[in-house]
Amino acid sequence: MTNIRLDAATEPRVGEELPLEKLNDYLHAAIPGFGNIIKVGQFGGGYSNLTYQLQTADQTYVLRRPPFGAKDIKKGHNMAREYQILSTLHQAGYNKVPQVLLCCEDESLLGFPFYLMEKIEGVILRGKMAHKIQIPAEQMRQLSISLIDALVELHQIDIEQTGLIQLGKPEGYIRRQVEGWSQRYAAAQTDEIPQMEELSSWLIANLPAEGKPSFIHNDFKYDNAILHPESLEISAILDWEMSTVGDPMMDFGTSLSYWCEAGDGDFEKSFNVSWLPGNLTRQEVAEYYSEKSGRDTSNALYFYVFGLFKNAVIMQQIYSRYKKGYTQDERFAMLIWGVQVLAKKAIQALEEDKI
Template identity: 55%
Template structure:
């Protein structure tokens, strides 16, 4: 069965691009059409159609300057360039980066479009994918994460982060980001911050490249999803938060997105892992352990951190909406998402279960 490519929509009002300025700056020729991909709540992503090729442009959301250290387009482009140099094939090929805000009003970068399909929570349930197919795809996600963590961490890649003290810095940093973006009093968020601070894992010498946002809608699948003998994942997208550090932080983040059938509607709304056939969170962690050889006995801590981090990201987006920095009505109800994820985190701590 062939699945249609991820379809872009007309550009949303207030998020238009200066096409003439792009054509003058980019070495890709005349741009015949510009569309916008609807998925995601963070960076804005556009399709640029030229005579012979298609490209993808990524830029920060409106109002992103208020978030210190976030939406770094130059860093994401650099990561893609370093991965390209390291011979990692599952990436879109980077084309150009522009830090001159006079071109379209913000930094941006352009990469080649990888043909294929992106499975999103809103559309995937309508595709009628079988349980064996979903099982295979979820296993492929785990295996791709293992593959990514097996990449040799060359000196250029090490410079992407500071492995020593990585987990502690992440906990402290995301807590500070939450306090900076906080709009309401949410006791569960404070409880999670205390748990993460009081239960920091021991420093590990196991350092790998981390994607930090690894999930279904950040990979491009082969459109022929039912070809069971083929590797279905063609490219990994969204490298904005890529760094080096404890690989279980990556696993925990992926697990925090991994909704199951019995989970609340909000969690099921941004991943399709609840569809029949997918691995459970426990099975995900076990397959990762089996394929990587890593000890995941303390994976609960990393899962709770992932929930906390995602809740902070949602709080940041909601905060921009409350300040009037974006008019996207999708963001108006996101406080409930912060409450949902923090509540799940507290429950996980209390029960000791993923």
């Protein structure tokens, strides 16, 4: 059916190793019966928080910590908040999240905050491996539908009853997001990219009315989903650091901005597998989401453009950290070009009035 391998951890990148002796001492004291960590691996697919695999004699865990230079990003990479989100979602019955075990905010122990969670075995469909994926078009179509179903399910959680409402401020969410990401871009800017200024102005000038709030992920895409290694059903959704309470169309727009198609450029395709045969198109995604959620997606273009703009800002922030020498990861060197690509793509979408 497929030649996809389990998502594997490799040797930690130079300069990003964990202080193993201190970590073992802390976990032994914090978790009764915790075994000795005998091997540490690092998951290399992400561009934000650093994620590690910890292996004891009989268990495997996952540790998340902020990237180097994270303190330069206001309110970003909050480990305690992400831990609380996963814990609350699990209690709310959303079964597509890993179970968290502990959170350590005391940076004096290891030099950084972190949290620990269970390891869920499975496969992750990353854009860089798209050409190796052998999934029949019919199964790929069902998988793309299942991904949207999982997003709709998240948006339908009762935020009042579960207490998730406490994790965000829904009033004025769209305006705060547009203005906030514009400010973040200005703070991280390294190059002159006129299209980014144009997009910021357009988004502020065309703010839509707020919809009914829900809990939103804000980075919902294929490579944040763990799939069962045999059935390819969605086992868990990862990377909740940007999740909050707000207008779900903003979440939808971000997902749509990742949803590249066969006619899109190679850069966009490198971040997702949604262009493979069988996947829904962006227009079909909008129609299906509207049908399943009951929400109006007639203004999908605005949210799609916002998603592209936000993703460009995130790349700019990561590139800025690289430029300042906080990380030696050479993948980050190309991201300034990615900012330009996404900005031009958003302008093109506005000119063609098409998602």
